[in-house]
Amino acid sequence: MVSHIDIRSVKAAAQGHWEGLLVACGVEVPAKGKHGACPICGGTDRFHFMDDHGHGDWHCRQCDNPNHGDGFDLLVRAKGITIIEVAKVVADALALPLPEPKPARKEAPKSEVPLIAEKVNKLVAQTTIGQSDYLTKKGLQCPNQTLLKDGSLLLVTQTLDGTITGAQIIKPNGEKRLVSGTQKKGSFIPLSAITGMPDTIIITEGYATALTVSQLHEGLVLAAMDEGNLSAVAEQVRERWPDVKIILAADNDWHSPEELDNNGKPKKNVGKMAAEKTAKAINGWVTLPPTEHKADWDDYRQHHGLEAAKQVFSEELYQVGKKSMGTTNVIEINSGKQKKKPKIDTETDIAKLAPNQLATLLISRYGQLAVHPESLTIYHYNGATWQPMKDSELSREMANFFIENETHFGMRRISGVVDVLKVIAEPMGETGIDLIGFSNGVLNTKTHAFRPHNPDDWLLHQNGITYTEPEEGENLKEHAPNYLKWLNHVSGGNPEKARRIKAGLYMVFGNRHDWQMFIEATGAGGSGKSVFAHVAELLAGKHNASSGELKDLDDARGRAQFVGKKLILLPDQNKYSGDGAGLKAITGGDSVGINPKYEKQFSIMMKCVVLITGNKPMQFTERNNGIARRRVIFHFNDIVEEKNKDKSLPEKIEAEIPVIIRDLLREFPQPEIANALLIEQRGSGEATEIKRETDPLIDFCAYLIALEGASGMLMGNANITPPAPRKYLYHAYMSYMQGNGNKNSLSLTTFGRSIDSALKELGKRYLRERTMHGYRTNLELNETEAEDWLPRVPTQS
Known part of the structure; x- marks a missing residue:
């Protein structure tokens, strides 16, 4: 059986690969960072696959406790097996050797290979040749790919003798899985036919990395699918060709020195470790992207360009240990670090x-x-x-x-x-509010000039997108059709509303926290709110955004998670009962207290935009107009029918982000244009209707007519009997509350203090004057509209 130390070894090897591992183990989960169906309870949209630290972390709002855990916990609950059985399943998927293997395990692949070959051949017969959306998103133009009907890549796996062992499928959104029955250990995906004796063989983990590496260095390229399979593939190559040069183009699974795994142990760079261990065993070479973040060679090519990647690929080649091949110089390395810092020379003791x-x-x-x-x-x-x-x-x-x-x-x-x-x-200096950081430079949103990065910009974030020059005649209809489809749907085909939605996205993109507004998108599930939040997150940069709950903004400890972020996302908010003090302070540009765990407390002005989404509008108890003048409400009315839903729409829009950015810059050459549109939306009829639905006082005020002078209804009080709602304003309010079945009526004092701000929401002015009969207001009741709840006037018989 698998011992305790073996389980930990499997966990360490699985780190950073859970998206592919879960699929290989027969458990479907949403893409990393997304919500979707739960493989445990069967819920359709409350399961969140976070995988924050590469441990397969997840959380489901619908599951019974425990409703969260890591990848091992998920497999235990989803498959109904023990932790030891899970370790075996994961080890098989990783192609890791298990203790005391049974002979039957070695013989099984031989009998299964012909069956899987037949299965793969049937799949190949159903494919077409074309360009993969998955590769297009990575900037790889390879029009000769084998594609299934849904656009997924079908990549046939084989051994060095040409035996077909299965296939890997990569969906357009990047999800990977092995065809059932695939023999993974020792199998690989070749980029070209294996003929003769090659001078150099390069082994990568992923297929996209293999395509990139084929452009960086001469040699036959094989994709081993993950780091756990590098050794088995490399050993085959060395056994067949003892003198060939073998290069392991490893993934750099970088992490900060303080990061710990689920067992409280320091994280390990498993990609580097697997490559170096393999290289030492087969006398090979290793090359690793020189980054201080998790990256493979395809990531490096995307961020730095092909020519730079080609040069660095060769410069980073090294051997492990003291062996050498031929007359090649051996580069000794410190396996504990990516690059050893130079020793500082000084004559001083x-x-x-x-x-x-x-x-x-x-x-x-x-x-x-x-x-x-x-x-x-x-x-x-x-x-x-x-x-x-x-x-x-x-x-x-x-x-x-x-x-x-x-x-x-x-x-x-x-x-x-x-x-x-x-x-x-x-x-540190202040980050220029007009600067937007991309992976390959900085865009000035005022001048629209794009230039290389400069430390004096003091950028804390970049959006991870490579900024490209626009195509001739670029437009949304041809170059961002998926985004345009969503925009037309949520705006109901109304071009004015569509433009205001764009203004909201521009505020996020430009990080215009100085506009002192926040966005609230409401509507039933399936109306487009989550896509709105997804596009906003992409425009800000995923690493620049953080999700939480509205109540977190009211607490110094809760606010700590949002420090340094450009976008605060508050998705799927439950009922909130509070005055929104934290939200008001943050969006108002006030300094707020931060109490990070185990760190020194401090105060800071959080320069971020806040976006709230929910099926129902938020209800704030604040009555001083502080929330009202910051709140921009968008109501999405139309629900997409199930048959018309495109579950891959967010991924399609993600590929269109550069076009969307340029469209926003063309739409709003002056930021003040977008600001003015959001102010219009703040006071729009759509926003007013939403406020009336959620605030009884505002709804009551809609039945009032504001006169020029204080010649209207008397304020009245609760002691006057019998009630006279046509004469006294407070009596009219009490009748409204009773007639509409609303509880928790405001006291006279609170009513008098709050009605001014409620009237301002409707663009009405409030006046009052003291008279010998009490306070007289400038308000009259529209009795015709109030007929449904106003008590009837008693008639004399």
């Missing part, structure tokens, strides 16, 4: 250096460091954006420096250096 001198050396070691003046967090410039660093990371680097220079040290000395660093480091 390191032990005698003062903390400020050591802090200066630490700055030169990283290149560019700056300190946030409020939180005192140190940031490091990575060539595009400034990224926060934890004190523990700086301490570890300082310790490495002492060790490299053979100098004794203690934690007190290291802590002293880090403290001094926060004093002498350059203070």
